[in-house]
Amino acid sequence: xxxxxxxxxxxxxxxxxxxxxxxxxWLLALAGGLTLLYSGHLQVQLWHLSTxxxxxxxxxxxxxxxxAAGAVALGTGLVGAGTSRASLDAAQYPPWxxxxxxxxxxxxxxxxxxxVLALGLALALPGSLDTGLEEGLGTALVHYKDTEVxxxxxxxxxxxxxxxxxxxxxxxxxxxxxxxxxxxxxxLDPNDQDVVDRIQxxxxxxxxxxxxxxxxxxxxxxxxxxxxxLSDPHAHPxxxxxxxxxxLWAQGCHGVLLGHLQGLASTLGSMxxxxxxxxxxxxxxxxxxxxxxxxxxxxxxxxxxxxxYLFPSGLKDMLQTAWRQGGVAHRPAPEExxxxxxxxxxxxxxx
Amino acid sequence: xxxxKVKFDxxxxxxxxxxxxxxxWLSVLAGIVIFSLGLFLKIELRxxxxxxxxSESHFVPNSLIGMGVLSCVFNSLAGKICYDALDPxxxxxxxxxxxxxxxxxxxxNIVLFLVALCCFLMxxxxxxxxxxxxxxxxxxxxxxxxxxxxxxxxxxxxxQIEFKCCGNNGFRDWFEIQWISNxxxxxxxxxxxxxxxxxxxxxxxxxxxxxxxxxxxxxxxxIQxxxxxxxxxxxYDHQTEELNxxxxxxxxxxxxxxxxxxxxxxxxxxLVWLFExxxxxxxxxxxxxHLPLLDLTGGAQPGVLASLLxxxxxxxxx
Numbered sequence: 001x002x003x004x005x006x007x008x009x010x011x012x013x014x015x016x017x018x019x020x021x022x023x024x025x026w027l028l029a030l031a032g033g034l035t036l037l038y039s040g041h042l043q044v045q046l047w048h049l050s051t052x053x054x055x056x057x058x059x060x061x062x063x064x065x066x067x068a069a070g071a072v073a074l075g076t077g078l079v080g081a082g083t084s085r086a087s088l089d090a091a092q093y094p095p096w097x098x099x100x101x102x103x104x105x106x107x108x109x110x111x112x113x114x115x116v117l118a119l120g121l122a123l124a125l126p127g128s129l130d131t132g133l134e135e136g137l138g139t140a141l142v143h144y145k146d147t148e149v150x151x152x153x154x155x156x157x158x159x160x161x162x163x164x165x166x167x168x169x170x171x172x173x174x175x176x177x178x179x180x181x182x183x184x185x186x187x188l189d190p191n192d193q194d195v196v197d198r199i200q201x202x203x204x205x206x207x208x209x210x211x212x213x214x215x216x217x218x219x220x221x222x223x224x225x226x227x228x229x230l231s232d233p234h235a236h237p238x239x240x241x242x243x244x245x246x247x248l249w250a251q252g253c254h255g256v257l258l259g260h261l262q263g264l265a266s267t268l269g270s271m272x273x274x275x276x277x278x279x280x281x282x283x284x285x286x287x288x289x290x291x292x293x294x295x296x297x298x299x300x301x302x303x304x305x306x307x308x309y310l311f312p313s314g315l316k317d318m319l320q321t322a323w324r325q326g327g328v329a330h331r332p333a334p335e336e337x338x339x340x341x342x343x344x345x346x347x348x349x350x351x
Numbered sequence: 352x353x354x355x356k357v358k359f360d361x362x363x364x365x366x367x368x369x370x371x372x373x374x375x376w377l378s379v380l381a382g383i384v385i386f387s388l389g390l391f392l393k394i395e396l397r398x399x400x401x402x403x404x405x406s407e408s409h410f411v412p413n414s415l416i417g418m419g420v421l422s423c424v425f426n427s428l429a430g431k432i433c434y435d436a437l438d439p440x441x442x443x444x445x446x447x448x449x450x451x452x453x454x455x456x457x458x459x460n461i462v463l464f465l466v467a468l469c470c471f472l473m474x475x476x477x478x479x480x481x482x483x484x485x486x487x488x489x490x491x492x493x494x495x496x497x498x499x500x501x502x503x504x505x506x507x508x509x510x511q512i513e514f515k516c517c518g519n520n521g522f523r524d525w526f527e528i529q530w531i532s533n534x535x536x537x538x539x540x541x542x543x544x545x546x547x548x549x550x551x552x553x554x555x556x557x558x559x560x561x562x563x564x565x566x567x568x569x570x571x572x573x574i575q576x577x578x579x580x581x582x583x584x585x586x587y588d589h590q591t592e593e594l595n596x597x598x599x600x601x602x603x604x605x606x607x608x609x610x611x612x613x614x615x616x617x618x619x620x621x622l623v624w625l626f627e628x629x630x631x632x633x634x635x636x637x638x639x640x641h642l643p644l645l646d647l648t649g650g651a652q653p654g655v656l657a658s659l660l661x662x663x664x665x666x667x668x669x
């Protein structure tokens with residue numbers, strides 16, 4: 001039963017391993033902390049934009065998974081730093097010995113799994129943003145006028161603030177406002193002939209105008225904002241409707257929000273990738289350190305050479321041993337059973 | 352007559368020196384904090400110098416920056432002195448400078464207190480600067496083709512949107528100036544010609560405001576023009592309408608913003624001043640002559656908190 005990927009570790013390389021591991025663990029803790037903070041930031045951004053994202057969009061799962069992965073990475077880094085520090089000192093090592101086994105299991109299975117899941121989500125989910133935003137913005141546009149309908153009364157304020165803050169107008173352009181009734185019927189004069197004509201000329205009885213709300217106005221324009229009768233070339237002197245590029249915001253909110261959220265997701269994805277790399281290195285290093293120190297049987301200042309390994313035997317042998325042990329446990333147990341510290345069991349120390 | 356006598360033996364003196372070293376580095380940190388506060392205030396004032404006529408006084412941020420740098424320098428020096436005080440040979444070279452250093456520290460603390468007071472008192476001068484600056488800003492709102500003033504429209508619009516305010520004292524300030532440039536007026540229209548003729552100076556005044564005064568919280572689409580004409584808009588009463596436009600004037604909004612900023616900076620500076628005053632006499636006492644005896648005598652030596660200027664150590668058996 002040959003150990004998997006053995007590495008001979010005399011005293012000096014062991015010390016170097018512990019020191020390098022200490023540094024890597026602090027880096028991992030830093031990366032985990034940053035991932036935690038950034039996914040919190042993404043969560044807050046999504047919460048602000050929740051009206052414009054359809055509830056069925058699964059994008060909201062990404063910051064939560066990344067939050068959990070970051071927390072586990074932070075914990076792994078901190079414990080790894082403590083362990084590698086303690087492994088240089090014979091008096092401090094024993095309590096850490098007990099923690100190390102469970103940590104390796106939790107770190108590999110839990111942390112690694114979460115990180116891989118989060119990475120996968122960071123790569124796959126931004127694709128679903130397109131339809132989510134399309135639906136959400138469309139709903140918001142339609143409910144702009146419903147400032148007295150419970151459930152939609154904030155749509156106007158939120159959409160105005162979105163257009164003011166992100167410098168965008170409509171879904172894909174300002175003409176989206178021409179197809180929606182954004183003036184509430186409460187403020188339309190039923191006796192005004194123009195209003196009546198407009199409503200009657202529309203199939204669905206909507207009051208549609210070629211005007212936009214004030215939040216579409218671009219402050220960089222040299223002239224006071226033109227909001228009404230935008231398709232009529234004679235309505236405003238010296239204004240060419242074929243070139244309204246400075247008067248209103250040219251971009252649509254869909255494109256702006258998509259770029260914004262995709263940028264956040266890709267940054268989070270790269271942070272998760274770095275954290276994953278660091279976590280793999282730290283866990284590998286901790287495993288080698290653990291097995292090497294177990295090989296010395298607790299006398300960690302000993303000058304002797306010892307072997308560190310990943311697994312005491314190959315995968316097939318491990319499964320066979322585990323199966324046999326399961327069978328043995330049903331028969332009366334012998335008097336001496338060494339306590340199980342962590343699966344797989346440590347192999348006999350190599351002389 | 353010694354004030355507040357405290358007996359110090361070897362262990363306590365070492366602890367005192369270590370504590371002083373730590374406090375000095377905390378003071379350096381506090382100095383960095385003051386420096387960054389001053390820098391932040393300077394940047395904030397510069398950002399809006401357009402609406403303050405470029406004539407705002409930078410006295411407070413400059414003095415905060417200066418005090419921050421001085422605090423760092425003095426406290427790192429004090430830290431070095433405390434560190435050297437544990438070694439008699441190194442300490443000997445610092446001894447002649449201690450008296451003047453302590454005097455300078457007292458002066459520094461007085462100036463720090465005055466700067467903290469200034470933070471609270473600058474509000475008055477800021478108010479007059481803002482009133483003048485905003486009035487000019489609104490006057491040049493329409494001059495988007497005059498070099499040197501072409502950015503004023505953008506600045507005022509972004510200011511009104513960000514600070515949720517309108518005009519100098521209120522939205523009616525816009526009724527008194529011509530904010531629509533002549534370039535965009537159709538002089539063939541009768542309405543325009545009537546308005547200009549009815550005004551003494553030949554200005555085109557409207558009872559309307561720019562779009563940046565609009566309040567997104569209003570339930571109805573923003574009404575910007577013909578604000579005082581109730582019949583121009585359906586179901587509209589200008590006397591009772593409150594949500595349509597921002598009600599606050601930009602002078603009050605900016606004043607409250609800068610006022611709260613400077614109040615918090617003044618509070619932080621006062622805290623740092625208290626900390627410096629607290630660590631000053633203790634530092635003077637510690638390095639005032641008893642620490643170099645750490646290695647030579649192990650016995651107790653009386654320490655005196657207020658004897659800042661005692662520079663020669665008393666040998667225990669002389």
